[in-house]
Amino acid sequence: MSDLKETMLIGSEGIKKTILHGGTGDIPKFTTGAKVTFHFRTQLCDDERTVIDDSRVVGTPMEIVIGNMFKLDIWEALLSSMRVGEVAEFWCDTIVQQPSEYNRESWALSDEERLKVVPVLHGQGNKLFKQGRYQEAAQKYKEALICIKNVQTKEKAWDVPWLKLEKMANTLTLNYCQCLLRMEEYYEVIEHTTDIINQHPGVAKAYYLRGKAHKEVWNEAEARQDFSRVLDLDPGMKKAVKKELAVLSMRMEEKNQEDKNTYKGIDLWCGAVLDYKTGVQQKLHSSTIRCRPPSINHWC
Helix, strand or coil, X not given: CCCCCEEEECCCCCEEEEEEECXXXXXXXXXXXXXXXXXXEEECCCXXXXXXXXXXXXXXXXXXXXXXHHCCCCHHHHHCCCCECCEEEEEECCCCCCHHHCCCHHXXXXXXXXXXXXXXXXXXXXXXXXCCCHHHHHHHHHHHHHHHHHHHCCCCCCCHHHXXXXXXXXXXXXXXXXXXXXXXXXXXXXXXXXXXXXXXXCCHHHHHHHHHHHHHCCCHHHHHHHHHHHHHHCHXXXXXXXXXXXXXXXXXXXXXXXXXXXXXXXXXXXXXXXXXXXXXXXXXXXXXXXXXXXXXXXXC
16 A cells, blocks of 8 residues: 555544555554554644644654553544554544643653653642642642653663652652542552552552542442551551541441431342232242332231
8 A cells, every 4th residue: 555545544533544654454442551652743724734843843753651650632543543564644623732832842852851851740749739639649749750651661671760650650659649549540540550459469559549449439348458558568658548438437327328318118028929819929039129018017
């Protein structure tokens, strides 16, 4: 395929694609953690097709790491539709970031420069968190994570340099999760902390934050299990865990009372029950909900 012009929708609302030059092979199936390197040019949809960004002018291709946490607007959707070597034009009828709204240094810097900017972004995130600006803090942590992940992909997994970067990434991810807790994104917290626990089962803070998220979505057993694991790993967190367990017990009592009020006057019937109108015995599933007849009380 060469010099092919083909216009298509790529399965995302408001995006139209035109292939200018065909690539080779099948469309890659990117997995989380894969790094994609590419050049791009961004233009306005005006008569002059005004160029507002061009990676070739800068002289450095853009790099992104595939993964739910590290998405840059619609870039992943666009790249996931392309073959290696393909040149395409995308028309996007959607809100995208302008160059002034993102830090191109996060992808244009060298690896050495990326590692130098990580503590700066980390510190900015901490400051914003203390000010209660959780969404902005989360963005700073994400930018720092992007830098680390880009460098980490060049190291051999589980070697000392990789592990050093992994520890930095885990710290930033947990900070990010603290922002998510304040933003009430509880299921996303559970997802990210579980990823850490699966790779590094000795990180007490991951269990602690996951336990707090489980607490907020009424997962009592899971929350208690996580808090118990925290005490096994770090007995020094006993006071914090005790406080969380007290809050959990109070919340569950409130929920149980609320459920009782909601289902007041409704009983769960099991086995066989006598139909008070026909006198015929009927078999009911144990979870079947039936209102109790006012003058009949035949229980099995």
